[in-house]
Amino acid sequence: MKMSLLKKTNIPQILFLILVLSSCGKDKKTTTDTVSAVEDTMPRMKPHAPEKRLSQAYINSVKGRINHFYTKNWPNNSMNGSFLVARNGQIIFERYNGYANKNEGTKITADTPVQIASVSKVLTATTVLKLVNAGKLDLDQKVNTILKTFPYEDCTVRMLLSHRSGMRNYAYFTDHDKSIWDRHNQLTNADILNILATKDIGLESKTGTRFGYCNTNYAMLALIIEKITGLKYKEAMSEIIFKPLGMTHTYVFDDDKDRKKIVPSYKGNGAEIGFDYLDNVYGDKNVFSTARDLLKFDRARNSPDFLKPALLKEVYTGYSNERKGTKNYGLGIRMINWETGQNFYFHNGWWHGNTSSYIPLQKENVTIIALSNKMTTKTYAVRKLAPIFGDYPFNFKDEE
Template sequence: MPANSSNQKVSERLKNKILKDFVKRSRSNKTNNTAILLVHSPSLGIHWKTAANPDSNVIVNPDQPFHFASIGKTVTSVIISILFEKGLIDFEDKISKYLEDSILKGLHIYKGTEYSNDLKIKNLLNHTSGLPDYYTDKNKSGVRLLDLMISEPERFWTPIETINWAKQQLNAKFKPGKGFHYSDTNYELLGLIIENITGKTLSECLHEYIFEPLGMQHTFQIFHSEPALKSNFPMVDLYYKGVNLSKAKSISMSCASGGIVSTTEDMLKFHKAIVKHRIIRKETFEKMCDYAKMGPGIYYGYGIMNFRFMFMPEKYHIWGNSGSIGAFMYYNHAMDIYIIGSFHKLNYQVQPIFYIVNLLRKFNREIKK
């Protein structure tokens, strides 16, 4: 049997195994939300994708657009990096250089001392600012904005409103640069900084600097722009406690921190452009890899997460980003594999990582045959 024929059979066997496993996992999702997967490897010559829903009556398609949640932080960080390459900003700059006093005053108060003027751009990018997270941190009454997103779906939020919530309702966690605390507040501030530097809206910058150059025709910023080419498929629904959050005005509370709607194909273009240094230079990407320790084996750079799994070989390391709704966009350098998609389940960040590791194990076993 010719070698290429044998490899093709192995690939088909592996493809069926991976896609069937994903469908099985998605159909165990009690939320009845559609799950989408794209697995791509130029080196292995594969481009596999699927979509599934527990309800067989729901029509699904792997090219449906969906909300990428916090993966939008990667997009925001790339815009900051593009502005860095244009000489318009530096990662070491104080944020006070770009933001009004009305925003800075009272922004970062830790143990009675204000550190707002000490915050740097890089502190926002890799979550070392110490600023509280308006989205998941609880105020004195035990309320999170996440709770209001669900209980008040018709309320529209602006970045200024979410930042003010953090200022008025929450406390800073540590002095700037002295720890790690994941915070959407950081990225809403970065969105305002982008607008102040460019004199354009964040949505205009997204399209001008990223979506248009990369041909991401089905990608847009929810509530703020439209895709260059309307998809033939509806946006994936995201039900949680009976509320379809994909249609809720309240998800506007994630703007620069996670307001991107896209497809797996478009986000593959974006991720490949970073990997191949087509959107930002290699030297700039290396600066983005200024990692802060997020947890055991988990590191966060400028809008990118890096998993160096403990007790596992380096060949299983991945980098990219995750979203709180089970969204994922990761690249494995050792096997040259991109894995992009979403399980569409709120507060479902850890499980997709385990899924990706198991997927890579399957690839490794097949490659070794």
Template structure:
């Protein structure tokens, strides 16, 4: 873990000192970066104190039709989705339908592991990675219920629950099932009715095979020859609680503004009270779909077979990068490099990505 945080103070400088305005030179340099970026597409959005400092898209949402990427294009968020799963759980707690200290067995009676919802939300459950339980017989996309079927057969955990941190996609898949059990409605419906629709997030949805979404960007990756190829779906890209939300930069801005106003719940207060602190790094931790850092900084990245995303938030500041090209997070480093010219030198963006994966 220490390697992940060796440049932690550079991150804080980058987040604390974004200026109130943005110079023409700064904008031009970001424009130049996006113009030189290879297709498919990317979106960069920066907002502070209610002012949009930068909001641009480049490349293509779909290469087959040459449909341009826009700030309204919906991209798969991968692990950035976890914050929506966490919010669903917190809204159910607010309604009195569950408690964070409830055991998982209250909602999934077959559970033999002594883990709580709190531990699932902070990646401290020690539940095994579901990918390790899959075998070569899988021929269809895995769903959250399949994850549970793979995991419910034993009591194994990587460590005693609540004593250590290990990033867990399994935990958030199980949380989506908890949401369904506690709310009495499908997970996707709960998110639409309780989060997306009230916030006006009209281009935000959960992936469903064969469902038509005209603004959905398709995912791509480089093949072994280095050429860009279709890479929209994999066997593990349809699980919901851990990474199946599609959203646009415009919609994510609405989500950011709702979080800043505590429109649904005071997330900052909730995280401060329940975050799991990293023992070797005072001030750092994880809670409710967010890594946390000193100064009230929240961050997360997402990586999947065809998409790359990064979000940094601090109060009213949002720095966002979405792309429909796998393993393209390094481009975000170039964006921060432009910002560093006006902020502080030496930001090590790669630390963000390592925290998420």
């Protein structure tokens, strides 16, 4: 009798537990399915297909000239960083020298990530372009349709990419006036947007009227990436570029987490350069990478699968030539356009003591990369290697 009563009492409770557990299982599955759906629609870079192998005779024919340049540009192995030259994705020449951390006595190797400074803009632009290519974003979409508080109504995504927004550099308008920003506090991308929205920051020039290289453009593009993907910038970069390409030594710097473990930068005299209130802003800088990882990125960016042909053409169209000249800027890439029809694409970087140079010689399938964590302009001289591979009017003989 008691046993029968106990069974009757427990039946509703057991049924209730079954329903609750079943419901939890469904919720968990729904959440998992949602995450998977987001991941499945994420546009990802694809590695370049295997390229034609270089003959040893060809490698020998150019390696000596590259080595000659290297020893003249960085005598006695004085480079403090990474230097790589490749063709068809195959490394012809590479060198790694100097200290990753002088205090700890660690040396720079092929696996040492350093701050690539404004070369980060090429990667940020690449992620934006992949989103455009996938139909998740439009080049001529107004920024304020994505970032609702963005105050400049006429500014488009294309204008941010090509530095035609007319905005002022955040490093300048936050520098002196405490009513705008207290430099004792770390500045973030969201803070920059809030300042633009609330502090009546004037434009350098009317939106869309002229080129003005400005880091604020790419800080806003990073926020657009976050808004469109639903991921933090560092996560989106990892999902769209780093992971698919096997860039295992590349990451976006997080000042709150990475300050003690990154490779520091140095002045030309060897004194370490500390951090400042601008070090948490990303998109315009703050990608840490290696020459070998950037080579993987370059080959993927120059593969047939990168972008649809019409969009790719827009990337390499010049948007900054108000007056006739050779220097120009596309969508996240610098260029020199000579009257002969020859084009030279590149991007340089500088932040604190870090300097960087990324050069894709597209017609020749050549990649030239130089990264340094000790302040020097010699990083930028690597463009003089271009005449080894094609008809580029740089004076290589200056280095002979």
